[in-house]
Amino acid sequence: MVNSRIRADRAGATAAEWAVARGAAPLTQSLPEQIAAQLSERIVTGAYAPGQRIMEQAVAAEFAVSRGPVREALRLLERDGLVTILPRRGAQITNLSSAEVKEIFDIRAVLNGLRDRQLAEDPDRLRLLPALEAEVAKLARFARQPELGEAYVETVFALNRLLTQASRNRRLRMILDSLALQTLRYSKLGLSTPQRRRQSVQHWQKLVKAIRDGDGAAAERVAQQRVLDSRDAAIRQLEAHPAGASAQEGKARRAA
Amino acid sequence: MVNSRIRADRAGATAAEWAVARGAAPLTQSLPEQIAAQLSERIVTGAYAPGQRIMEQAVAAEFAVSRGPVREALRLLERDGLVTILPRRGAQITNLSSAEVKEIFDIRAVLNGLRDRQLAEDPDRLRLLPALEAEVAKLARFARQPELGEAYVETVFALNRLLTQASRNRRLRMILDSLALQTLRYSKLGLSTPQRRRQSVQHWQKLVKAIRDGDGAAAERVAQQRVLDSRDAAIRQLEAHPAGASAQEGKARRAA
DNA sequence: GTCAAGAAGATTGTTGACAATATTACAAAA
DNA sequence: TTTTGTAATATTGTCAACAATCTTCTTGAC
Known part of the structure; x- marks a missing residue:
């Protein structure tokens, strides 16, 4: 659960793991992208269950950042279809019928x-x-x-x-x-x-x-x-x- | 240029104009979505030229909101491929070769x-x-x-x-x-x-x-x-x- | 005149606080 | 027991300020 190495080295050694095939990514991944990549990993591996809600506060606390970058990370995941964001109701893991x-x-x-x-x-x-x-x-x-x-x-x-x-x-x-x-x-x-x-x-x-x-x-x-x-x-x-x-x-x- | 009616009525009469075919949109459009829709309109009509940079501050001032919602709006436009966001360099109108x-x-x-x-x-x-x-x-x-x-x-x-x-x-x-x-x-x-x-x-x-x-x-x-x-x-x-x-x-x- | 280095300004990235809204828990009535 | 209304809590939405970085302008040397 201790994943807060993010702040230490942003372009760290494990960057390759996170690069989940985003087209022509810049060499230095932005903070939201790093968070999104980590969450993405958890979603596809099933660590987060479909339908489960993702609270901004919890993610922010875990990665030791404020809610701003987390918000952007969630928007990135929404673009990939991994989470669904509803106004005033936050993000939840997309549950496909x-x-x-x-x-x-x-x-x-x-x-x-x-x-x-x-x-x-x-x-x-x-x-x-x-x-x-x-x-x-x-x-x-x-x-x-x-x-x-x-x-x-x-x-x-x-x-x-x-x-x-x-x-x-x-x-x-x-x-x-x-x-x-x-x-x-x-x-x-x-x-x-x-x-x-x-x-x-x-x-x-x-x-x-x-x-x-x-x-x-x-x-x-x-x-x-x-x-x-x-x-x-x-x-x-x-x-x-x-x-x-x-x-x-x-x-x-x-x-x- | 006076487009700051946004804050007055969010689900106002012109909502239909903005609804650019987003799948199953909730009835009340969020603020970022409204901003994104307006910007989208300008981009496809050519009011913004390809390659042109979009400054968060300027958009925020025009719509009388802070930069937060504008940032999210830009992420939405990026998802639609209308703008390209580069880290530390902001958003610019996508210029297709x-x-x-x-x-x-x-x-x-x-x-x-x-x-x-x-x-x-x-x-x-x-x-x-x-x-x-x-x-x-x-x-x-x-x-x-x-x-x-x-x-x-x-x-x-x-x-x-x-x-x-x-x-x-x-x-x-x-x-x-x-x-x-x-x-x-x-x-x-x-x-x-x-x-x-x-x-x-x-x-x-x-x-x-x-x-x-x-x-x-x-x-x-x-x-x-x-x-x-x-x-x-x-x-x-x-x-x-x-x-x-x-x-x-x-x-x-x-x-x- | 051209180029390079540095300073000043502008712009994005991030944060913490506050406001608006949704969710939950609880109590009272049917 | 179930339902309904209400209060308490939790969560998202927005804002303004600060930090980090990039851009542009100026200055000076060649």
Whole structure:
């Protein structure tokens, strides 16, 4: 709980941890950005439960700053969709209904399609292939295991990061990062059965092939299908176990 | 310049003007939101030139509030991509390079495709058709005139708003609104020749037909093509007249 | 005349206090 | 026991002042 090293060294050694893929960030992160990054970490890892309210005072006290920077940090998190701010009612961790999760996956499907099509049509795409193939190979190994391990999930995320960061379209990178962050915890749900994992690996292999061949249309098709399959699997899990993604649910209050 | 009615009545009569399509806004707009809406208006109408710096003090004085709410307003505008905030250097009106304009149009193409495909596949879509057809008819009339009139441009925007607001996907609506706002001034560029306008009308007619027929694939195809054509025309204009979209350019300073 | 260094001014970043509003706890009545 | 009104508390919204940093202007040397 003692996280008040922030004031000591603002551009400290752990800055890299916090840099959650914000496009072209300045070298020195501002105080609100640092606070936002820390809170962001807690939200996506589930330390804060969906629906939970975040009090400015508590956060300010913990980081040993005044409420001003905390307020701005919350606005940054709102931009990323991680918290929802209501006037006179403060910020609370965004709680996505299964309908909203579906909406986000729908958007991710077409945007991932755009990203991968443009990547496949990029003359300079060969630079990426080795890293891409290495990750997919790892994925294929992990997929043989009967249980869903953390390594598998991590590799899938790494693949997505790799592709998104390679996109030449800055705004696309930002939107995709934001949407990926919002659905992070739900994405795992889509990989829970061995069958889904085998299918996922096949999709990735096809995608790498399409990129290697410079076949933009194929890359787009595969990318879209992959996200849509992931969407359906996640939604199925979500509706089977309504409280699925989060540790606690709903009325959780008072984190201080 | 006397815009300080803000403090008098927060939910006043002009609230509708300010409500620039923010998804499911609470009935009472907060002070930062009101300030952001006013500034947003000025930015998209060109009252503030791209690249121009916005001083917190000046805005605060004009609206008769302290710098706190102004700061939050600027963060809101940053979220919408209308201003760019640099640490210790404040906010300035976002100045899009032609490459960035192209990037945004690329994203709009696939997202408009998604929007219109889902609309065409919506069982309840018939409710929309009359309004849609009326607007397209207006468009066809205006397109016969040799000059690009304000009425034509307005109708195109109205059509887009109509479709976006009809989408059932809230997050898609928000992203599309934001992107449309950012490229508002550039969109006009894509309609400057009579030939382009005739082509545009044809696209809209095809789109309405696809929606009426419930042909999602066709709707998606037409929507994408329409945006891409608009993109190419806008980029051509932009590179022909580099200072094209904005009244003034570049180093403009000191608005107070 | 051009460039560099330093000082003066302007602007953003942060803070703590106060005001306005929302939430909770409690008591009284149905 | 449940509901409703009211008081107490907690929380957000706003402000004005101060600190840190950046910009601009002036001065001087080459």
